[in-house]
């Protein structure tokens with residue numbers, strides 16, 4: 001079993017437990033009271049790099065990254081530094097996150113918030129929007145084409161902006177054929193968990209320029225951002241470097257508005 005398969009198996013167990021507690025109809029009903037979705041695309045399409053700053057406690061590859069007692073406070077620092085959006089890891093077993101983190105972050109900032117998780121069922125998209133999420137991640141490697149299309153369509157019906165994540169050429173072709181307007185290239189290899197910083201430059205030319213290209217993983221500072229912008233990225237998604245930075249606000253600021 002691959003790391004991704006193992007993570008998804010755990011995610012499915014947790015999801016069924018939540019669904020047993022809160023039936024789909026109840027989550028749907030909660031949508032009536034939720035704040036309308038915020039649109040990240042205008043900022044993403046504007047000149048200079050946009051940063052999606054991530055709230056991330058730990059990861060399968062690195063283990064413990066940071067003690068984040070107050071995700072809302074961290075997110076407020078990110079927003080003060082000019083983050084275009086905040087990503088919140090909500091997966092519990094491997095990343096130590098939760099939907100409560102996402103709710104707290106959404107209430108603390110004015111920028112759009114991404115639910116970063118392993119989404120395989122419509123229920124998770126409903127939960128995301130009901131918790132206030134404005135964007136959701138769909139990982140192409142975790143979904144067959146029917147599932148990818150169904151979830152992509154459903155997310156958009158809910159008003160979510162979808163970040164479609166790819167790792168290789170075949171996945172990139174699937175994302176482009178889907179009509180995804182926001183495509184993230186994850187430099188982390190899902191089998192070895194190693195980051196290969198040549199991945200974005202290899203895959204970006206396969207993505208038409210009318211889509212917004214996001215460089216994900218392993219980004220440590222403005223010099224990395226400049227390189228990915230030169231290779232076609234408009235947006236960078238940064239986790240580890242920012243959660244470990246004693247000055248997350250300054251960290252985001254240094255990576256925002258970077259041009260090639």
Ligand SMILES: O=P(O)(O)OC[C@@H](O)[C@@H](O)c1c[nH]c2ccccc12
Pocket residue numbers: 054056116117139165186216217218219237238239240241
């Ligand atoms: O902490 P980093 O190396 O800056 O990476 C952030 C982000 O790219 C990474 O957390 C990520 C990208 N895609 C994912 C999918 C699931 C979980 C996590 C991720």
